[in-house]
Amino acid sequence: MKSVLLALWMTLFSVVAFAQDFATRFMAEHQQDANLSCITISPTMMNKILKSDAAEKDEQMAEMISNLKSMQLLTSKTRVQRYYREALKVIDKNSDRFEPYLSFKGKLEECKMMVRRRKGTIIEMVMLTKNKHQFSVINLTGIMSDDFISQLAGALKQKHS
Amino acid sequence: MDYKNIEELLKRYWECETSLEEESQLRDFFSKEEVPAHLLPYKDLFVYLNKQQETGLGEDFDSRMMSKIEVAPVVKAKRLTLISRFKPLFRAAAVITLFLMLGNVAQHTFLSNDALDYNYNNYRDTYDDPDVAYKKVSSALMILSEEINKSQSTSLADSLKANADSVVKE
C-alpha cells in the first residue's frame, strides 16, 4: 500500500514539475537573483487584453494574441553571457521537450528560438536573445499553428507597409 | 456412539486443515471422561492444551508492573494520544488530497480541449492594466517577428549563396 502511494506521489510530482514553462523553470534556479527581472502575463490577463481598448484598435495583433495562453519575459542587463549559457543548459537538460526552431547570429547579437510541440502543434515558444547590453527570454505558451508563425513573420512587414 | 466425526476432525487436525472452531471441539471432546479406547492416546494432548490456557502470572505481577509505570507522569501520555489520534485523519486527508490533485492533473491533461498541460496557478501578473499588458505583449511579438525575419533572410541569403556556388562549380 505504501509503495503504491509513493509511486502515485512521484507521478504527481513529476507531472506537476513538468507542467511549467521554460521561464518558470529558469527562474526557479535563480530565485534570489535580483539581476533578473520577470514580467508575467497570465491567461486571465491575456483574456483581459483581448477585451481591452488597445487591442480593439489592432485587429491583426489581437488575432495573434488570441492564440496565446501566457507570456513571460525575462531580462537582465548584467551577466549577459552567463545567463545565455545557463539558459541553453536548461534547454539541453530538457532536450526531449524542446526542439530548435531557428537561430540567428549577427555581429552584435545572437538569438535562438526553441519550440515545444504536442501532437504536432507548437504549444510553447522560447526565444533566447543576447546582445552587448541585454539578455532576454521571451516565453510564450498557447496554441501556435503554422498559420500563427507565418502571421507573426508577416506582422512586421504589415506594419511597415 | 458415533465417533466418526471426531476421527475425521482428528485426521484433519494432524493435516492442519481444521478451523479454530473445530480445534475447540476436539479439546472439548477430550476433556470429557468418556473417551473410547482407540482415541485414548490422544486425550492427554488435548487435555494439556486446554489446561495450559489457565496458566499465567499472579496478582502481584500487576502491582509490580503498575508501580514501575507510575514513575512516569500520566499527563504526558494523555496529551500525546490526542495528537496521535489525529494522525490517521491527517493520513486520510493526505491520501484524499493526493487523489484529488491527480484527478485535477488528469483532467487537465486528458480532458482539456487544447492539450496544454501548464499549471498557471502560480502566475502572478506583473501588470494590473490590460492596456499596459497589451503593449508589452505586442512589442514582444514584434521582436519575435523581427528575429524570424532576420533568420529567414540569412537562410535565404545562405541558400542563394549556395546556389551561386554550385552554379560556379558547374
Added chain:
Amino acid sequence: MQEISFRNDILPLKDKLFRLAYRITLDRAEAEDVVQDTMMRVWNKREEWSTYDSIEAVCLTIAKNLAIDRSQKKEAQNVELTTEMEQAADASGPHDQLVESERLQLIHKLINELPENQRAVMQLRDIEGKSYKEIATVMQMTEEQIKVNLFRARQKVKEKFLAIDGYGL
C-alpha cells in the same frame, strides 16, 4: 475511538504474554522478565497506541522477539535438553509447577523439545486460539510458513507420544 488504557487493555494481556514467553524460553523467571520488559516498552511507546490495529498483536510480537533473544543467549550457554523417551516417561527432571499430572508433564516436555518457532506457533494456535493471519503477524512470517511450522510441530508431537512404549494403555 476508545482510548487505550494501560491498566485495562495492556495489563490483562500478561497471561498470554507470559505463556508465549514461557513456551519459548522454557524458564519461568525469564518469561516473567520478558513480560515486564514487553510492557515497559509498550508503555514507552504510548503515543503510538492509537495507530495500532491490534495492541495485542503488537505486544505478542515484542514478547516473542524478546523471548527468542533470551532463549538464544541461553542456548549459547550449553543447556542440555533430554530427548530420550524413557527419561521423559520417567519424569526424572524437575517437576514443573505449571503442569499437574505426570502424563501431562510428558506432553509438556514433548512440546518443549520442538524447535523454538514450532513450539511458539503451536502455542499461539492450539492454546491461544489465534488465526493463521494473527500468528503470521506476531511471528513475522508468512501464513504459509506458519502452516508449515504448525504441521511439523503437530506431526512430531504425535509421532513422539505414539512411539512411547505402552503409551495410552
